[in-house]
Amino acid sequence: MTKFRCIDLKVRPIKMINLSKNMGFLQRIILSVTQKPRRIVECYLSSNEIKKLHIGCGGNFLEGWLNTDSIPVSNKILFMDATRKLPFDDNRFDYIFSEHMIEHITYTQGGLMLSECFRVLKSGGKLRISTPDLQFLIDLYTENNTEIQLEFIKHSSERWIKKSPHYKNAPSFHETFVINNYMRAWGHQFIYDERVLRDLLEKVGFVKIHRVNVCESQDRCLQNLENVSRKPPGLIALESLVVDCAKP
Numbered sequence: 001m002t003k004f005r006c007i008d009l010k011v012r013p014i015k016m017i018n019l020s021k022n023m024g025f026l027q028r029i030i031l032s033v034t035q036k037p038r039r040i041v042e043c044y045l046s047s048n049e050i051k052k053l054h055i056g057c058g059g060n061f062l063e064g065w066l067n068t069d070s071i072p073v074s075n076k077i078l079f080m081d082a083t084r085k086l087p088f089d090d091n092r093f094d095y096i097f098s099e100h101m102i103e104h105i106t107y108t109q110g111g112l113m114l115s116e117c118f119r120v121l122k123s124g125g126k127l128r129i130s131t132p133d134l135q136f137l138i139d140l141y142t143e144n145n146t147e148i149q150l151e152f153i154k155h156s157s158e159r160w161i162k163k164s165p166h167y168k169n170a171p172s173f174h175e176t177f178v179i180n181n182y183m184r185a186w187g188h189q190f191i192y193d194e195r196v197l198r199d200l201l202e203k204v205g206f207v208k209i210h211r212v213n214v215c216e217s218q219d220r221c222l223q224n225l226e227n228v229s230r231k232p233p234g235l236i237a238l239e240s241l242v243v244d245c246a247k248p
Contacts, residue, residue, distance in 0.1 A: 037087060040078050041066070051093040052221065053120070055113070056101030062229040079235050083109040085227060095120050099130040100240070107190045114204045121129050121247040127206065128222045130214070131239035134193040136213040140175045148234050153178050155180070155232055160185065196242055206245040214240050 034158060044066045045051060054060075057067040057077060068080035080087065082098075083105050096117045102110045117127050139193050140149055156178045161167045183191060201209050214237040215224045222244060228236045 001219075023088050036162040037078055037080075041087065045092070050095070050221065051122075052097070053088075053093045054100040055080070055096065055117075056104075058227075060099065062097075062225065082113045084112075086120055088120045090119055092123045095128070095221050096121060096125070097128045097130075097222065099226055100132065102129060103131050103189065103191055104187045105189055110190065111200055113202070114200060114206075116248055118204045118206065123247060126215065126219060126222065126244060126246045127201075128225065128242070128244050129197065129201075130226055130240050130242045131197070132182070132188075132191050132239050134191045136239050136241075137179050137191065140179060146174070148238055151232065152235050152238055156181065157236060191222050192241060197241065197243060201243070201245050205247070207248050209243060209245040212244050213237065214242055217244055219244070221242075 018059070048064065048066075050064075052062075052065040053068045056063050057069050059073055060069050061074070061076065066078060067076065068082075070079070070081050070121045072079050093100040096112075098117075102113065105113065110187075114127075114129075121127065140153065145153065150173075153173050153175050157173045159182055159190070161170055161177050167177055167181070182188070183208040196207050213220075214228060219225045226236060226240070226242070230236070
């Protein structure tokens with residue numbers, strides 16, 4: 001008679017996915033694949049005399065702009081992958097704005113994005129790029145920090161460093177940890193300085209390249225665009241490199 005040996009199978013409990021926690025992200029993914037982009041674009045272009053494209057808007061929805069993002073947070077925002085050819089004809093827009101987005105893609109992809117911005121801008125059209133400034137990070141690493149620099153170090157330490165499993169037992173309010181985190185966190189791929197960004201814009205063909213302050217511009221259509229409310233007063237201005245330029 002054949003004997004069968006009983007095997008005690010130990011089954012690990014399955015961890016349930018927290019749907020409520022991930023629902024917002026899932027909704028954004030669904031929006032990106034269910035939208036009708038041609039209809040959104042045609043509706044915008046037909047109803048706005050001045051055509052303005054906002055690349056990587058996140059939650060900063062700007063009235064009068066065609067707001068786009070790779071993971072849109074609402075059905076009012078067009079899904080668009082800025083690392084690929086932009087879904088527009090040549091010479092369609094008067095203005096393009098992108099805030100703290102280009103650092104999330106590689107340098108090569110950034111060059112492609114700027115080339116596409118040049119293509120879809122009208123002659124005389126203007127581009128405004130805002131991105132973290134490498135020089136700002138270098139300046140943090142000094143023994144004589146200014147009051148606003150110390151505020152940035154404190155804010156970043158309390159908001160990110162203390163809560164990260166990567167920095168357990170890290171000393172409080174230390175610029176080394178803030179700098180390391182800034183280079184790696186939030187999907188950052190490449191942090192520009194003014195010279196590198198300017199050179200890239202020139203290679204693409206842009207002219208009249210000049211650095212401006214956050215929310216300031218000689219052109220009224222490019223004023224007060226940056227979302228400065230997402231951090232304490234003065235911190236967005238401290239960390240940002242903002243450049244206005246034009247297509248000849």
